[in-house]
Amino acid sequence: MKTILLKYLSVALASTLKFFGGPIAGVVLKLTWIETAICSVAGMMFSVFILTFLGKAVQSLMNKHRKSPAKRFSRTNRIAVNIWKKFGIIGIAFLTPPLFTPLFGPILAVAFKVPRASIFLWMFVSASVWGLAISYIAHRMTFIQEWIR
Numbered sequence: 793m794k795t796i797l798l799k800y801l802s803v804a805l806a807s808t809l810k811f812f813g814g815p816i817a818g819v820v821l822k823l824t825w826i827e828t829a830i831c832s833v834a835g836m837m838f839s840v841f842i843l844t845f846l847g848k849a850v851q852s853l854m855n856k857h858r859k860s861p862a863k864r865f866s867r868t869n870r871i872a873v874n875i876w877k878k879f880g881i882i883g884i885a886f887l888t889p890p891l892f893t894p895l896f897g898p899i900l901a902v903a904f905k906v907p908r909a910s911i912f913l914w915m916f917v918s919a920s921v922w923g924l925a926i927s928y929i930a931h932r933m934t935f936i937q938e939w940i941r
Contacts, residue, residue: 799823800831807835811889811922815930825931829923836919837912839894844911847902872900881906885914889922 799821807814814835818828843850872892875883881901888897901911 800827803828803831804835804838807832807923808839808894811836811894811919812926814923815927818927819930825927828931829920829927832923832927833916833919836889836894836923837916840898840911840915840919843895843898844902844908847899850899851903876900876904881910881914885911885918886921888915888918889926 800823802821803814803817803823806817811832814832815828818825818831823831872884875887879886881904884892884897884901884904884906888894892900898911898915901915
């Protein structure tokens with residue numbers, strides 16, 4: 793019982809930093825694809841929950857310790873603003889797992905002053921869709937499994 797709980801926790805922790813880490817960890821730890829997907833979603837939502845409530849504090853802390861002023865028009869900022877203008881929170885949420893990572897996506901949503909309820913809803917939908925799809929693909933592609941081992 794303890795080992796399976798540690799496997800679940802490992803997959804969830806891998807998904808808190810980089811979403812694709814969860815499905816890869818699930819394959820390595822020999823979990824089923826649905827277990828992997830659920831743990832990956834839980835890991836991303838943990839990051840979303842923490843960073844949504846601490847988003848402003850994280851931004852002010854980063855600005856406080858920054859040696860030079862932040863670039864206003866970096867490549868990443870332009871991509872984020874374009875996505876925001878075209879698709880709003882739905883676009884930010886659906887591109888968080890593959891593009892923005894679970895760490896940057898919620899902070900970006902907080903910066904655009906999206907209500908917390910919308911952040912949680914759309915990030916959960918996004919994490920669920922991506923988690924199910926990526927976990928299924930990772931578990932069905934045997935050549936990836938051989939490459940990982």
